[in-house]
Amino acid sequence: MCGIVGYVGPRQASEILINGLSRLEYRGYDSAGLATLGPSGLEVRKFAGRVSVLRDSVTDSAVAGTCGVAHTRWATHGPPNQTNAHPHTDCSGGVAVVHNGIIENADMLRRLLSSERHCFRSDTDTEVLAHLVERSSATSLEGRVIDALSDVEGTLGVAVVDSTDPDKIVVARRGSPVLLGIGDDEYFVASDVGALLGHTRSVVYLSDGDIAVLTRSGYRIMDRWEQEQVRPVDTIEWDLETMALGGHAHFMHKEIHEQQHSVANALRGRLLPDEGRARLNGLNLDAEDVAGIKRVVLLGCGTSFHAGLVGRHLIEHLAGIPVDVDIASEFRTRRRLPMSGALTVAISQSGETADTLEGLKAARSAGAHVVGLVNVVGSTIARETDGGIYLHAGPEIGVASTKAFTSQVVALTLLALHLGRHTGLSVEDGRAVAKSLAALPELIEECMTVERQVRRVAEDCASAQTALFLGRGISVPVALEGALKLKEVSYIHAEGYPAAEMKHGPIALIEKGTPVIVLAPKDDVFTKTVSNMQEVKARGGRLIVVTTDGHDELDELADELIRVPASSPLLSPVLTVIPLQLLAYHTALLRGCDVDRPRNLAKSVTVE
């Protein structure tokens, strides 16, 4: 998952391209490059490292030109270095390609092209595209790109320029997100809206199989038979300010502190407190559809999968409908049994995660009704599903997902309430859920007061080799999420576990001082969780406990007791996860880690 940007218009391209890349850096940040078409033909500059390296190394004069493409990389084929950075060129050095995705038959194509004396400079799959364009005898660049793609298998979002066809960018989409930006007398291409903000709010989302041609005089979209395709022009709802740090040191910290507002946005206009109902018109599910639901299948990856695990508790408890939760990559490779009567929910912050996208396609082909629970408006999963729920959490730029998790849990509670009120949940119970949901934004703000204490706890954890996160019932997914956050930003090995499972093995990991973070809200599994804490204590583990206000039953047992406001037990994950997000953030800071750009990761995983 990489980020691509392109520009053609009256202005010098390089600054626009580099600014665009810096807003796409969360998609991949191990190397970056650009190519411009100027008075001296095609100029290519590329470097290992962050976009800032490219920015510092490129002067406008060196890469003059009003047309160009650029790329920030997350390596899949070939180590992250200058040679493997994009753009990649053909033998003549006149064609330059930037690509997001994976060419699955690249090895075969490389052998074929090498046998025809094409010279390869990099280890990448992408470079075959440049040579395939060079190999085509079609007269126009778009014709040559279409030719090249007819031999290619795999996923791609690609942009191509050619010094023999200046002031033109040819773009193609097959599986990886690509959109066009329509400006005043200038045109852009990008992997997502972030790169276009500040230039235009008018965007065109390309569909799979689309080929677009951008020139100074306009753009056109066609299919591989060069038949014109019409795509709607949408308007972006986010602006530069929402994409900025807003006085925080890191996006992760900003997004943790935005949760009062992101959760309020997820609830806005969707609660009918008097009727004890949720209004989810975007789902396109009428009473008859709901009556036909025999089971719910929740699909997602990483944090979204963890939100799905909370969703199971919510839907089974409030709607009494059986729920399966699956990691999308595993779901799609298992034998597919018929799924009629199954409502499948694809949970994804970015709306671009390839495994979740393919998972929902597999569910649909097995007869399931598929909806999305997505944050990014206009993303592929949003456009692929028959309806859905937008989170409206605003852009999530920190690679470690935080506010999306709490908004996903809130949206899943709204879904559970919506289904529940169709399957027998009483108006009183519905009103109680609606009341608890409405109280959340304030409770979240109150939760932030634990930050000073958590920072102190982080000082103990920062030198740890390993950490364990434990919970029971609806807190198990929170334990998994806490472990994931700590792993991905501080690189400390951490495991989340159902507390009762400890004695079946993982308890062997505990020795004197091992940090064991326990989620213990005052709910119906509290007492059992306390017994598990005593097992940990007996082996010398350091008990860091997150519990709810209003009791003193853990004052003696816990080494560190972090209190969050009490709420409905069904909603405790929205509050108990916050100290864990802060713990991961502050532990990573103390270890000098790059909190917003953790190593080896990227924000949206658009490759399988």
Ligand code: AGP
């Ligand atoms: C979470 O912090 C990670 N960034 C990652 O696990 C993420 O949740 C996963 O890749 C799913 O992303 P999505 O919600 O955009 O589909």
